Amino acid sequence: MSMLAPAMLIARKDLKVEARTKDVLTSVGLFGLLVVVAASFSFPTTGEGRQGVAAGMLWMAFLFAALLGLGRSFALEKEEGCMEGLMASPAPREPIFLGKLFANLIFTGLAEIAIIPISIMLLQLEPGNGIWLLLGVTALGTLGLLTVGSLFAAMAVNTRTREAILPILVIPVAIPLLIASVKATEVALLGKGIGDAMQWILLLAFYTGTFLFVALFTFPYVLEE
Amino acid sequence: MSQTIEQVEMQDPGVQGWRTQKLWGVLTLVSMAVLMYMALVWAPEDSVQGAPQRIFYIHVPSAWIAFLAFFVVFVCSIAVLVTGDRKWDDRAVSSAEVGVVFTTAVLISGPLWAKPIWGVYWSWDPRLTSSFILWLIYLSYLALRSYVPDPARRARFSAVLGIVGFVDVPIIYFSVRWWRALHPGYVIQPGKVDMPGSMVLTLMVGLLAFTFLYLFLLGLRLQNQRLQNANERKGLE
Numbered sequence: 001m002s003m004l005a006p007a008m009l010i011a012r013k014d015l016k017v018e019a020r021t022k023d024v025l026t027s028v029g030l031f032g033l034l035v036v037v038a039a040s041f042s043f044p045t046t047g048e049g050r051q052g053v054a055a056g057m058l059w060m061a062f063l064f065a066a067l068l069g070l071g072r073s074f075a076l077e078k079e080e081g082c083m084e085g086l087m088a089s090p091a092p093r094e095p096i097f098l099g100k101l102f103a104n105l106i107f108t109g110l111a112e113i114a115i116i117p118i119s120i121m122l123l124q125l126e127p128g129n130g131i132w133l134l135l136g137v138t139a140l141g142t143l144g145l146l147t148v149g150s151l152f153a154a155m156a157v158n159t160r161t162r163e164a165i166l167p168i169l170v171i172p173v174a175i176p177l178l179i180a181s182v183k184a185t186e187v188a189l190l191g192k193g194i195g196d197a198m199q200w201i202l203l204l205a206f207y208t209g210t211f212l213f214v215a216l217f218t219f220p221y222v223l224e225e
Numbered sequence: 226m227s228q229t230i231e232q233v234e235m236q237d238p239g240v241q242g243w244r245t246q247k248l249w250g251v252l253t254l255v256s257m258a259v260l261m262y263m264a265l266v267w268a269p270e271d272s273v274q275g276a277p278q279r280i281f282y283i284h285v286p287s288a289w290i291a292f293l294a295f296f297v298v299f300v301c302s303i304a305v306l307v308t309g310d311r312k313w314d315d316r317a318v319s320s321a322e323v324g325v326v327f328t329t330a331v332l333i334s335g336p337l338w339a340k341p342i343w344g345v346y347w348s349w350d351p352r353l354t355s356s357f358i359l360w361l362i363y364l365s366y367l368a369l370r371s372y373v374p375d376p377a378r379r380a381r382f383s384a385v386l387g388i389v390g391f392v393d394v395p396i397i398y399f400s401v402r403w404w405r406a407l408h409p410g411y412v413i414q415p416g417k418v419d420m421p422g423s424m425v426l427t428l429m430v431g432l433l434a435f436t437f438l439y440l441f442l443l444g445l446r447l448q449n450q451r452l453q454n455a456n457e458r459k460g461l462e
Contacts, residue, residue, distance in 0.1 A: 148389065155382045159372035168368055169386065172361035173393050176400035183404065199403060207396055214392055218385045221306045 003098060006091035010099025014073065015106065024072050029111040032065035036119050045123050054123045055185035059178055061115055062108070062138070066145050067170060069107045070153040071163030073100060078157050083223070093220035101150045108146060112138055125189050133188035133197060140201065141181035144208035148173055151215040154222045180204045246448070249441035256434035263427040271424075280338040282427055286435035287330040288356065294324030294439065295363065295391055302387030305380050314380035315454065317387055318370060319446035321363050323439060328360040351402040358397050362390040376457070 039057040077083040086096050149170050156166040184200035264282035271278035301317035335353050336346040366386050373379040
């Protein structure tokens with residue numbers, strides 16, 4: 001059986017649940033936005049170097065939003081024995097991972113699409129053509145973050161603390177990703193081109209590719225009972 | 226009913242003998258004594274850094290052992306997933322704990338050296354920062370274990386983190402290195418050792434002594450783990 005078809009089915013299931021409840025999107029989007037607002041009052045957002053501060057704020061918002069969404073997304077599978085149902089299905093384990101990853105990409109991505117323009121306005125940023133770089137870095141960085149995050153979220157919901165341990169697992173491992181994403185985002189917010197961020201984009205791509213591979217290899221063991 | 230170590234050892238043929246353990250203990254004691262003499266008395270004082278340079282003989286071996294310990298976690302974690310045998314999990318967690326202890330030693334000795342030499346306790350130097358992030362990853366490894374009561378699941382979950390954490394090591398190093406340009410003050414740079422022979426020799430003895438210490442602590446921790454497992458089994462029966 002191909003990997004993608006069952007993955008798409010699982011993602012579509014999550015989207016359908018979300019379309020009915022709108023739990024995740026409202027909480028994740030609003031939470032991300034609140035992080036930006038809280039950070040605006042906490043950090044200097046004017047003058048020299050504000051693009052660097054803004055890049056950091058954006059990624060704090062993306063990180064927290066992603067963690068919140070991931071926790072919800074996997075906690076959902078615990079209810080009514082849904083994960084057991086998925087495991088009993090003829091689909092191999094890897095598509096379950098990909099399906100959850102796709103669904104979370106859509107949730108976090110939608111939240112980011114709301115957070116980015118509002119932040120640009122609130123922080124008086126003028127990225128100009130850098131906006132394309134910003135969107136590209138956001139997409140790649142989010143993919144990497146959610147890859148590691150989905151793997152760990154599947155474990156976290158099966159611990160005594162439930163998803164409370166998720167940030168403790170994700171953040172240390174995601175530090176290289178955060179460094180690269182923030183640096184590349186700063187380049188984008190300064191209105192510069194992709195050439196100035198190439199080293200960071202390559203690092204992001206390497207990180208994402210490596211952990212996608214590791215996650216697909218290890219995820220079946222996370223679900224094994 | 227309380228059991229002596231010997232009784233447990235007889236029950237479980239997997240328990241490493243006390244004889245090997247004693248050997249590592251004696252080797253550690255002797256080599257550490259030699260290291261202390263070499264590091265504090267025999268090795269010449271650094272002409273630029275003075276006495277603080279001698280921390281180096283503790284700091285570098287600790288970093289080496291931390292790295293070795295986490296590599297052992299990585300290998301044992303793969304073995305856990307491939308074989309499903311719990312003995313690999315015992316080895317992984319034992320090595321992870323010893324590794325965290327040595328990383329802590331790195332994080333304490335580094336700033337102690339940095340204060341007189343760099344003028345600050347902490348600088349976001351790539352090696353020090355990478356050690357710090359590693360310390361956080363393996364603390365989260367130990368935290369994760371304490372939250373998963375089921376042993377088989379605990380073994381699999383922590384194996385996944387043990388693999389992810391170690392694969393992350395080179396990525397962390399390069400990201401931090403690019404994030405902050407290299408600091409001055411490196412004594413050893415790749416391909417170029419800028420030290421007199423006596424210092425190099427002292428460092429080598431340090432690496433050896435710390436490797437013995439690692440094997441000794443790992444063995445102790447492993448025996449502790451086996452006793453814990455035996456207790457857990459008794460609790461279940």
